[in-house]
Amino acid sequence: xxxxxxxxxxxxxxxxxxxxxxxxxxxxxxxxxxxxxxxxxxxxxxxxxxxxxxxxxxxxxxxxxxxxxxxxxxxxxxxxxxxxxxxxxxxxxxxxxxxxxxxxxxxxxxxxxxxxxxxxxxxxxxxxxxxxxxxxxxxxxxxxxxxxxxxxxxxxxxxxxxxxxxxxxxxxxxxxxxxxxxxxxxxxxxxxxxxxxxxxxxxxxxxxxxxxxxxxxxxxxxxxxxxxxxxxxxxxxxxxxxxxxxxx
Amino acid sequence: xxxxxxxxxxxxxxxxxxxxxxxxxxxxxxxxxxxxxxxxxxxxxxxxxxxxxxxxxxxxxxxxxxxxxxxxxxxxxxxxxxxxxxxxxxxxxxxxxxxxxxxxxxxxxxxxxxxxxxxxxxxxxxxxxxxxxxxxxxxxxxxxxxxxxxxxxxxxxxxxxxxxxxxxxxxxxxxxxxxxxxxxxxxxxxxxxxxxxxxxxxxxxxxxxxxxxxxxxxxxxxxxxxxxxxxxx
Numbered sequence: 001x002x003x004x005x006x007x008x009x010x011x012x013x014x015x016x017x018x019x020x021x022x023x024x025x026x027x028x029x030x031x032x033x034x035x036x037x038x039x040x041x042x043x044x045x046x047x048x049x050x051x052x053x054x055x056x057x058x059x060x061x062x063x064x065x066x067x068x069x070x071x072x073x074x075x076x077x078x079x080x081x082x083x084x085x086x087x088x089x090x091x092x093x094x095x096x097x098x099x100x101x102x103x104x105x106x107x108x109x110x111x112x113x114x115x116x117x118x119x120x121x122x123x124x125x126x127x128x129x130x131x132x133x134x135x136x137x138x139x140x141x142x143x144x145x146x147x148x149x150x151x152x153x154x155x156x157x158x159x160x161x162x163x164x165x166x167x168x169x170x171x172x173x174x175x176x177x178x179x180x181x182x183x184x185x186x187x188x189x190x191x192x193x194x195x196x197x198x199x200x201x202x203x204x205x206x207x208x209x210x211x212x213x214x215x216x217x218x219x220x221x222x223x224x225x226x227x228x229x230x231x232x233x234x235x236x237x238x239x240x241x242x243x244x245x246x247x248x
Numbered sequence: 249x250x251x252x253x254x255x256x257x258x259x260x261x262x263x264x265x266x267x268x269x270x271x272x273x274x275x276x277x278x279x280x281x282x283x284x285x286x287x288x289x290x291x292x293x294x295x296x297x298x299x300x301x302x303x304x305x306x307x308x309x310x311x312x313x314x315x316x317x318x319x320x321x322x323x324x325x326x327x328x329x330x331x332x333x334x335x336x337x338x339x340x341x342x343x344x345x346x347x348x349x350x351x352x353x354x355x356x357x358x359x360x361x362x363x364x365x366x367x368x369x370x371x372x373x374x375x376x377x378x379x380x381x382x383x384x385x386x387x388x389x390x391x392x393x394x395x396x397x398x399x400x401x402x403x404x405x406x407x408x409x410x411x412x413x414x415x416x417x418x419x420x421x422x423x424x425x426x427x428x429x430x431x432x433x434x435x436x437x438x439x440x441x442x443x444x445x446x447x448x449x450x451x452x453x454x455x456x457x458x459x460x461x462x463x464x465x466x467x468x469x470x471x472x473x474x475x476x477x478x479x480x481x
Binding site (some may be wrong): 028076080116126131134206210213217219220221228229233 | 364373377380381384398437447449453467474
């Protein structure tokens with residue numbers, strides 16, 4: 001089993017949970033190994049196709065309409081509001097990753113942008129020197145030594161790894177939009193999805209024009225990007241192939 | 249590409265000087281020292297401008313200025329953009345090394361003719377992606393990390409960051425090698441995603457399923473499709 005970093009914490013209940021997941025993951029990784037490092041590719045491909053279809057038929061056209069019809073300052077406000085809510089859980093993860101200074105910075109960011117920045121619509125915190133960060137629980141698990149496990153394409157949510165899929169669960173509880181009930185919840189989720197999609201329209205065009213096999217391109221780009229995030233921009237250079245999960 | 253030794257010199261020569269207040273003898277003396285320094289350092293600075301990080305900085309400044317000043321490129325004129333890329337970027341990119349990285353062990357199994365065709369098709373593919381990324385550039389500030397070039401190194405990574413409002417900066421890294429007297433880029437990574445190495449699995453899969461000729465056909469078809477799509481828009 002390969003660890004990205006030596007575990008910085010031990011003894012806590014969370015670490016025990018992490019160890020449990022780690023054991024489970026290394027188990028399924030060794031039994032389902034394939035040459036390409038993507039043991040469940042046959043299951044992933046149909047889900048990928050489904051996601052692509054849904055995107056082309058529904059999400060993308062709506063996002064394009066949104067970009068064409070809604071003025072840029074409004075779109076920026078919407079994007080910032082959701083990004084601001086994300087800063088809460090980023091701060092929690094900074095703490096779990098042993099970065100109390102950044103945790104304070106990120107929660108201060110949330111405080112400033114929620115009040116002075118009108119519920120996160122504006123971002124005065126950045127000009128005050130509180131830079132935006134994004135940390136998720138999958139990264140926290142990685143820093144605790146949990147291996148990624150196989151690459152997984154999740155329905156609706158897209159590329160992930162088994163570890164990162166588990167990591168989505170605590171994030172769900174820290175996302176205030178999940179505590180809104182009724183039709184308003186649907187409107188919120190819809191807006192969040194469309195806003196996020198509209199900001200990566202150009203990026204997805206680029207992938208379309210670059211990829212010979214969109215599934216492989218998306219997978220390898222995702223895994224490389226993920227490794228870069230986990231190593232905070234300094235992934236090991238000699239170990240370029242470790243971008244694939246659990247190839248030993 | 250235009251090199252501006254005096255500009256780089258100005259940064260170098262003035263930074264160690266203490267701040268001058270008023271115009272007295274000290275200022276005049278400092279000016280005299282500066283002029284002498286300028287004269288002495290000019291040939292050195294020219295040589296240093298060719299260091300990898302200086303080359304990327306100068307290229308970045310050139311290309312972003314060209315995009316800023318060209319309304320056609322800003323309006324999405326793909327041909328104008330590819331002319332710019334051809335003139336400014338291509339001379340500093342080593343496509344031969346890039347395609348070998350993407351091909352891995354299969355490179356040696358290709359005939360010289362196939363290697364030539366693979367390089368040609370891969371160049372088209374990579375340049376299109378790179379141009380597409382450049383087209384999205386809109387006046388964001390670009391910062392450069394500390395240079396990691398040591399004298400005598402023949403490989404180096406130059407790091408830069410594009411600052412974006414209300415999000416984390418976008419990291420752009422240039423893998424460079426020294427070939428002869430020149431530094432050339434052989435891979436570019438955007439937030440960890442490599443323009444070249446990302447193709448390794450795709451290429452080996454394609455070769456495994458359809459052979460090297462199949463990969464060449466696949467690349468050619470992809471490039472043709474993208475070309476017609478570009479003309480339609």
